[in-house]
Amino acid sequence: MPELPEVEIIRLFLLPVLVGKTLVHISIRERKLRTVVDEHALAHASGHQIQDIQRLAKYLLFDFPSGHLVFHLGMSGNLYLVDPQKAYERHEHAEFIFDHNLSLRYRDPRRFGRIFWLSQKQLPQFALSLGKEPWDASLIPETFYQALQRYDKPIKNVLLAGSVIAGVGNIYANEALAYAHIHPKTSASLLSLTQCSRLLYSIRQVLSDAIAKGGSSIQDFTHPNGQKGYFQNYYIAYRRKGFPCAFCSTPIEKIVLAGRSSFFCPKCQPEIFF
DNA sequence: ACACGATCCTGACTGC
C-alpha cells in the first residue's frame, strides 16, 4: 500500500493530534511481523510525551525524549486513530493508547511491516542508511546525474532500491519515468544530464501531486480519517497496460524488472540500445 | 562485488 506520499499523508494527519500526548499503554497482539517486535525496547516510550512525528523515506518516526518509535508499513500496513473502547478488527497487530482517550492502531494483513525502537544514538546511523529525501536541497540535477553514473543497471531498479533517492516505490517510479519520457530499462549510467534533470523534476512533481490528491487507494489504503485517496485516477502508466498513452495514444506496454511490474509507452519512452 | 530471485504473508480479482 504505502509509498512516500501515503506515509506522508498519515504523518500530516497524526502530527497535530498526537504531538504532546502521553503514551500510556502498548499492546502488541501479533509480534511476528517482517521482524519480531521487541516489546521491551518499545517500552522506552511508555509514560512519555510525543515530541514530533517525522518521516524518513517510508519510515514514520514518533519522537520521544529517549528515542524513536519507528513504523514501516510494508505492503499493506496502516495506522489510524480510534476510540480505545472499539473492538479490534482483523489484522490489528498493535495498539498504542494515549491520554485524551486515543488509540493508535496498526493494521497490516500481510505482516510485511515493522515496528521497532531506535535510541537517540542509533538514529544518525539509521538515517545514513537511507537515500536522500526527494526534496533534499543538495539534490540538484548535477548531483543526481553524478550519483546515477555509478549504476550500470536499469534506472527503475535504481529508483526502487532507494539508495540514491528515498521513498520512491513501484507506482511512483513508473509514473515519474513516464513523465520524464525515459524507458525503465535504460541504464542509469547512460542517462544524460538533461534526462536526469527531467527525471528529478518528474519524481518531485508526481510525489507532491500524489500527496495533494490523498495518495493512491488501490485496494485498502485509506487516510487515517477514513477517506480514500484518488491519485490512482490520474495514473498515466502504472497498471495501464493496453490503454492509450496520455501523450501519444500508443498502447502502454508492460515488462517485469527486478520482479516488479513496469509500465511504459514504447513511443514516448524508447528503449536505448548501444 | 554486485545483481537477481526467493521469500515473508493475506486478500482481491480472474477465469474456468
Add this chain to the structure above:
DNA sequence: TGCAGTCAGGATCGTG
C-alpha cells in the same frame, strides 16, 4: 458458486 491460479504499494537475505 466454487476453486485454483495470479498478482499486489517493500525490503532483506542467500546464491550464483
